[in-house]
Amino acid sequence: xxxxxxxxxxxxxxxxxxxxxxxxxxxxxxxxxxxxxxxxxxxxxxxxxxxxxxxxxxxxxxxxxxxxxxxxxxxxxxxxxxxxxxxxxxxxxxxxxxxxxxxxxxxxxxxxxxxxxxxxxxxxxxxxxxxxxxxxxxxxxxxxxxxxxxxxxxxxxxxxxxxxxxxxxxxxxxxxxxxxxxxxxxxxxxxxxxxxxxxxxxxxxxxxxxxxxxxxxxxxxxxxxxxxxxxxxxxxxxxxxxxxxxxxxxxxxxxxxxxxxxxxxxxxxxxxxxxxxxxxxxxxxxxxxxxxxxxxxxxxxxxxxxxxxxxxxxxxxxxxxxxxxxxxxxxxxxxxxxxxxx
Amino acid sequence: xxxxxxxxxxxxxxxxxxxxxxxxxxxxxxxxxxxxxxxxxxxxxxxxxxxxxxxxxxxxxxxxxxxxxxxxxxxxxxxxxxxxxxxxxxxxxxxxxxxxxxxxxxxxxxxxxxxxxxxxxxxxxxxxxxxxxxxxxxxxxxxxxxxxxxxxxxxxxxxxxxxxxxxxxxxxxxxxxxxxxxxxxxxxxxxxxxxxxxxxxxxxxxxxxxxxxxxxxxxxxxxxxxxxxxxxxxxxxxxxxxxxxxxxxxxxxxxxxxxxxxxxxxxxxxxxxxxxxxxxxxxxxxxxxxxxxxxxxxxxxxxxxxxxxxxxxxxxxxxxxxxxxxxxxxxxxxxxxxxxxxxxxxxxxxxxxxxxxxxxxxxxxxxxxxxxxxxxxxxxxxxxxxxxxxxxxxxxxxxxxxxxxxxxxxxxxxx
Numbered sequence: 001x002x003x004x005x006x007x008x009x010x011x012x013x014x015x016x017x018x019x020x021x022x023x024x025x026x027x028x029x030x031x032x033x034x035x036x037x038x039x040x041x042x043x044x045x046x047x048x049x050x051x052x053x054x055x056x057x058x059x060x061x062x063x064x065x066x067x068x069x070x071x072x073x074x075x076x077x078x079x080x081x082x083x084x085x086x087x088x089x090x091x092x093x094x095x096x097x098x099x100x101x102x103x104x105x106x107x108x109x110x111x112x113x114x115x116x117x118x119x120x121x122x123x124x125x126x127x128x129x130x131x132x133x134x135x136x137x138x139x140x141x142x143x144x145x146x147x148x149x150x151x152x153x154x155x156x157x158x159x160x161x162x163x164x165x166x167x168x169x170x171x172x173x174x175x176x177x178x179x180x181x182x183x184x185x186x187x188x189x190x191x192x193x194x195x196x197x198x199x200x201x202x203x204x205x206x207x208x209x210x211x212x213x214x215x216x217x218x219x220x221x222x223x224x225x226x227x228x229x230x231x232x233x234x235x236x237x238x239x240x241x242x243x244x245x246x247x248x249x250x251x252x253x254x255x256x257x258x259x260x261x262x263x264x265x266x267x268x269x270x271x272x273x274x275x276x277x278x279x280x281x282x283x284x285x286x287x288x289x290x291x292x293x294x295x296x297x298x299x300x301x302x303x304x305x306x307x308x309x310x311x312x313x314x315x316x317x318x319x320x321x322x323x324x325x326x327x328x329x330x331x332x333x334x335x336x337x338x339x340x341x342x
Numbered sequence: 343x344x345x346x347x348x349x350x351x352x353x354x355x356x357x358x359x360x361x362x363x364x365x366x367x368x369x370x371x372x373x374x375x376x377x378x379x380x381x382x383x384x385x386x387x388x389x390x391x392x393x394x395x396x397x398x399x400x401x402x403x404x405x406x407x408x409x410x411x412x413x414x415x416x417x418x419x420x421x422x423x424x425x426x427x428x429x430x431x432x433x434x435x436x437x438x439x440x441x442x443x444x445x446x447x448x449x450x451x452x453x454x455x456x457x458x459x460x461x462x463x464x465x466x467x468x469x470x471x472x473x474x475x476x477x478x479x480x481x482x483x484x485x486x487x488x489x490x491x492x493x494x495x496x497x498x499x500x501x502x503x504x505x506x507x508x509x510x511x512x513x514x515x516x517x518x519x520x521x522x523x524x525x526x527x528x529x530x531x532x533x534x535x536x537x538x539x540x541x542x543x544x545x546x547x548x549x550x551x552x553x554x555x556x557x558x559x560x561x562x563x564x565x566x567x568x569x570x571x572x573x574x575x576x577x578x579x580x581x582x583x584x585x586x587x588x589x590x591x592x593x594x595x596x597x598x599x600x601x602x603x604x605x606x607x608x609x610x611x612x613x614x615x616x617x618x619x620x621x622x623x624x625x626x627x628x629x630x631x632x633x634x635x636x637x638x639x640x641x642x643x644x645x646x647x648x649x650x651x652x653x654x655x656x657x658x659x660x661x662x663x664x665x666x667x668x669x670x671x672x673x674x675x676x677x678x679x680x681x682x683x684x685x686x687x688x689x690x691x692x693x694x695x696x697x698x699x700x701x702x703x704x705x706x707x708x709x710x711x712x713x714x715x716x717x718x719x720x721x722x723x724x725x726x727x728x729x730x731x732x733x734x735x736x737x738x739x740x741x742x743x744x745x746x747x748x749x750x751x752x753x754x755x756x757x
Contacts, residue, residue: 042434046427093455093479149546150517152751158518158547159422159448162455252452256421293431296380296417304417305381 032185041177045249047293049177051286052184053249056191056242058269058281060235063195066275067204068231069129069211073138073263074121075239077145080258082114082243084148084155086164087253093163096156103167111240118236119229126228141263149255160254164247175248184245188282191238195278198234207231272315274324283323371410372671374662375432377443377453378468378655382419383548383573384446386601387651391445391469393641394652398659401637406663407671418444420547422452429453433463439673440464440666440680442658445651446571447472447491447520457481462676464684466662469654471595472519473526473749476703477734483677485684485702487661488654489621489732491520492527492749494595496708496732498619499531502592506617508564510538511592514555514578515569517544522749524569524594530736530746533756539567540757549574552581559587569594575602576609583612595620598713600649603721613721616713622653622693623709623725634692646720657691657704664689699733708732 036044057079064070090106092098101109125136148155166175174183198204210217210224218224247253256262265288273284291311295304319325376395379388395413404411414436416428425444432438441463444453450470457465458481467475467486471494476486502508511532515521521544529539540563543555555578559566566589570578575597591612596602598618602609624647634656638648648656665683673680688697694707707730711723735743747753 040435042431046430046434146546150544157751159451162422162452250423250426252422252426252455254422254448256419256423259421261419293435296415 036178036181044177044181047289049181049184050249051282051289052188053242053245054266054269054289055282055285056188057239058266058273058285059191059195059278060238060242061266061270062275062278062281063235063238064231065270067199067207067211068228070125070228071134071267072125073134073267074141075235076263076266077141077258078114078118078121078236078239079243079246080253081117082110082240083247083253083257085110085113086244086247087161088154091163091165092161094156094159094161096161103169107244110244111237114240114243115233115236118239119233122229122232126225138263141258142260145255145259148258158255160252160257162252164251164253166248180248187241187245191241192278203227203230268312272312272322274322276321276324276328280322280324287323371412373412373414373436373438375416375436375438375441375443376413377416377418377425377428377432377441378445379420380415380417384420384571387572387649388417388445389643390601390645390649391651391655393638393644394648394655395442395659396641397634397638397652398656398663400640401660402663407666407669409671411663414438416443418449420446420449422448425449426452426456429456433460438463439677440466440662442466442655442662443468445469447523448518450475451519454481454484457484464677464681466658468658469651470520471523473523474519476701478748480701483681485661485698487658487696487698487704489704489706489708490734491523491595492530492736493708493732493734494620495524495527495531496619496736497531497710497727497729498592498617499528499537500535501617501710501726502565503532503535503537506565508537508592510540510563511565511567512559512563513539513542513567513569515542515544515594516547516571516574518547519749521569521594522751525567526749526754527736528567529754529756533754538756542751544751545574547574550577552578553585556582556585556587563589565590565592567592567594568597571596572601576605579609579612580607583608591616593618593713595650598723600624600645600647601651603713604645610715610721613713614715617711617726618713618723619708619710620650621706621708622648622650623711624722625724626693626709630690631692647722653693657696660691661687661689694730701734703734705731705733
């Protein structure tokens with residue numbers, strides 16, 4: 001299982017948390033901040049903001065798979081749950097539910113219920129390991145997909161909900177291209193920093209130790225199940241917040257949002273990007289979103305999915321660790337450069 | 343420093359992403375977006391719809407309103423989300439001012455909602471045929487020159503009850519708004535004539551295994567009304583036949599379409615004699631239809647006879663091009679004059695005259711058909727009866743029609 005390769009094994013020379021942020025981060029942050037000034041609205045939202053949202057969902061998978069050794073196929077389902085809560089409690093124009101609550105109630109409730117749902121999924125899935133975790137979460141995702149598609153009372157069946165609008169706060173409509181991009185960027189940055197921090201916290205180190213040897217951790221008195229379920233809850237919080245953004249981005253949510261193909265897509269994003277570092281899911285999301293958007297212009301309507309598939313195959317073939325793995329292999333080496341950094 | 347150096351690489355990547363956006367300059371040609379399902383269960387349908395649109399483009403020699411016309415394709419997988427994503431890409435990235443599509447029911451409703459946020463872009467339907475795309479909360483810039491799923495059923499309910507003598511019919515249909523609309527159109531007449539529908543089975547799009555649906559079909563029905571499309575129709579029909587099903591069938595418009603009739607295998611015996619209704623009939627012998635079929639067959643991979651998707655995309659694309667001629671290709675006023683021209687447009691299609699009502703919904707002829715074997719062994723929809731100029735309310739007074747309520751799983755009912 002190359003997915004489960006060790007990530008950031010504790011080492012004596014581990015840098016302190018603030019030291020992780022180098023000029024590289026500053027430069028990247030600067031580029032992301034000025035990006036909307038350089039690109040068209042389409043590139044700001046459909047590529048930029050959408051990549052950040054997909055990256056955030058994939059980040060929640062990276063937390064589980066990279067630090068916890070649990071590969072989940074249900075992350076898009078958790079994001080979708082938050083999106084459905086937004087549709088049901090907020091406003092929609094499908095004429096079903098749409099209780100019209102304010103955004104400052106809806107958003108925490110949506111993210112909160114998604115994280116609780118995630119913890120429940122986790123509580124079911126922690127009894128399994130390796131490929132069985134993948135199977136059980138895939139089963140959960142598929143069941144949720146078919147349930148939402150056939151349930152009209154709560155989920156409004158196949159058409160789902162449309163007409164979801166981001167709120168207007170401080171005189172800004174947050175679904176306008178630039179504000180929405182910065183909103184997504186802020187949330188993604190918070191998620192990214194939080195994951196970096198959590199990975200070095202006592203909890204994060206314990207989780208990684210559990211991934212490496214659950215029996216030993218249990219023997220020295222750690223509650224393995226509780227730690228894993230808590231990791232699911234945290235990942236659910238990330239996916240839930242991303243789900244709220246996804247609902248505002250699409251302006252709608254339907255079973256198509258949480259179908260099996262999008263679920264696999266999230267796994268592809270995470271694997272393409274690489275599970276070594278929290279930046280991986282975002283790199284993967286950017287690559288996947290760009291290629292899925294423009295492949296049809298390159299090869300026409302009949303074969304563009306083949307091109308996407310071939311591209312992914314090539315990446316996984318030459319680097320099982322995704323793009324981050326390529327980077328580590330062919331990019332500059334920290335040791336060679338005589339400096340230790342993550 | 344290593345991270346900084348890596349970041350520079352990332353910057354190069356990001357620049358590569360941003361650059362195409364800046365080079366997307368105005369070309370001399372006019373680009374029209376064509377949105378159809380080039381992936382998923384309806385791929386075959388999407389490919390044929392593209393042939394229909396291209397047939398119209400060839401007829402105009404790739405020119406309209408004094409400009410060269412170029413089609414840009416967008417692909418969805420029949421889910422509303424993917425349709426909106428593809429429409430966004432065509433409108434916001436490729437900068438099309440006219441978009442033809444989408445193909446299926448709920449996609450149409452989703453794209454209509456999206457159309458409301460882009461008042462300067464003109465949306466012309468592809469083949470999507472849900473009632474509420476134009477009937478309830480219509481978008482002022484969404485036009486449909488093809489008829490909806492309920493209109494397509496005109497005459498079928500009465501024919502099944504009176505001529506075929508079916509008193510009770512079970513329904514098997516996909517679980518989304520287009521089949522709801524079809525079932526609504528069929529039952530509106532069938533129930534009124536005195537028929538009963540004791541059971542309805544709604545199956546998700548892309549269902550592979552129909553055994554539980556087939557097992558649950560009641561024994562005492564005279565016929566089964568099947569409204570499934572593409573791969574779903576083929577799967578259901580072959581499994582029904584293998585299970586030894588004997589009841590005669592009544593077809594939804596896309597169930598006995600060329601996309602299904604051309605399937606190889608033993609479906610022949612099951613399908614022959616199946617009555618259906620829709621916007622086309624393969625054996626229509628007017629010169630306009632024959633000319634259209636000949637033109638259509640010049641497209642790559644064409645079926646023996648154009649599917650109703652090819653027909654709908656052809657009619658809508660033709661409307662788009664005719665109106666462009668009328669305004670001489672001038673869309674500089676945000677398309678206002680263009681949309682006014684579209685609203686007034688009335689023209690002859692291969693299947694007769696089409697014009698729009700006040701909701702920008704087509705009024706056109708509908709054809710009652712029956713599946714039959716052609717001289718070369720291929721299955722065809724033989725014309726039984728032509729029903730002229732069917733409107734969206736099926737000839738019922740609009741207020742009374744509205745009172746029938748929104749189409750859904752449970753509406754209408756006559757168990």
